[in-house]
Amino acid sequence: MRRTGPSKSHRHGMSLMELMKKFPDDATAETWFVQSRWLEGIICPHCGSTNGNPNTKHRSMPYRCRDCRKRFSTRTGTVMECSKLGFQIWAIAIFLIATNLKGISSMKLHRDLGITQKSAWFLAHRIRETFDFAWLPGFDGPIEADETFIGGKRKNMSHEKRKEQTGCGPVGKAIVAGVKDRKTGQVSARVVKGTDATILKGFVRYHAEPGTTVYTDEALGYQGMNDIWTTKQLITVLANMSIIWPILMELRAFGQC
Numbered sequence: 001m002r003r004t005g006p007s008k009s010h011r012h013g014m015s016l017m018e019l020m021k022k023f024p025d026d027a028t029a030e031t032w033f034v035q036s037r038w039l040e041g042i043i044c045p046h047c048g049s050t051n052g053n054p055n056t057k058h059r060s061m062p063y064r065c066r067d068c069r070k071r072f073s074t075r076t077g078t079v080m081e082c083s084k085l086g087f088q089i090w091a092i093a094i095f096l097i098a099t100n101l102k103g104i105s106s107m108k109l110h111r112d113l114g115i116t117q118k119s120a121w122f123l124a125h126r127i128r129e130t131f132d133f134a135w136l137p138g139f140d141g142p143i144e145a146d147e148t149f150i151g152g153k154r155k156n157m158s159h160e161k162r163k164e165q166t167g168c169g170p171v172g173k174a175i176v177a178g179v180k181d182r183k184t185g186q187v188s189a190r191v192v193k194g195t196d197a198t199i200l201k202g203f204v205r206y207h208a209e210p211g212t213t214v215y216t217d218e219a220l221g222y223q224g225m226n227d228i229w230t231t232k233q234l235i236t237v238l239a240n241m242s243i244i245w246p247i248l249m250e251l252r253a254f255g256q257c
């Protein structure tokens with residue numbers, strides 16, 4: 001029999017079975033978070049540098065920044081920081097909240113995930129806070145678009161590193177594209193691979209409804225990303241978005257949001 005519409009589970013959210021198949025254990029969920037978070041390469045959550053080193057033997061903090069020399073993990077700077085809950089629980093909770101934005105209570109999460117009520121409340125609160133930034137599609141503007149660089153400072157670099165970095169380009173820095181809806185004030189940003197027109201236009205087109213006016217000129221009262229966020233805030237927003245984004249993209253493919 002040929003199906004004409006999406007199955008019931010797809011209309012009402014990814015089924016629990018599908019979720020469990022996707023995240024059968026903590027290790028699978030951790031790999032998924034690592035790949036999602038460092039999609040455009042490792043970015044230091046402390047200073048924004050792209051000179052991270054993943055080959056250290058430290059268990060809980062397996063990355064080290066070559067610029068600011070601080071250690072970090074997949075959790076550092078994200079909603080999962082300071083939480084003892086496993087990656088599997090976080091992954092499933094993010095999916096459940098993304099598909100039940102208005103509905104799911106921390107009581108239900110507490111029962112479904114087998115965690116304490118306090119943990120469930122904390123987890124739900126932090127995930128919802130991130131969704132405020134990450135709830136992206138459908139900016140109908142007018143919107144402002146901007147790009148900026150975040151990254152390690154030259155004074156923190158070794159002599160060898162400084163010698164490598166000739167010129168004033170964004171070497172060792174992460175490139176961030178951002179948009180702001182003037183009407184709603186909603187902002188979204190993410191790390192992109194380059195600053196060429198195709199990448200930036202693609203980013204803007206993803207957010208803006210067709211026909212939306214896009215401002216990229218400061219002369220029009222345009223407020224750049226550096227006016228909206230401090231570098232530290234931008235790094236935090238990006239860290240959280242980088243784990244929420246892939247989930248939203250995936251759910252979009254399922255036609256759920």
Ligand SMILES: [Zn+2]
Nearest residue numbers: 044047065068
């Ligand atoms: Zn750093």
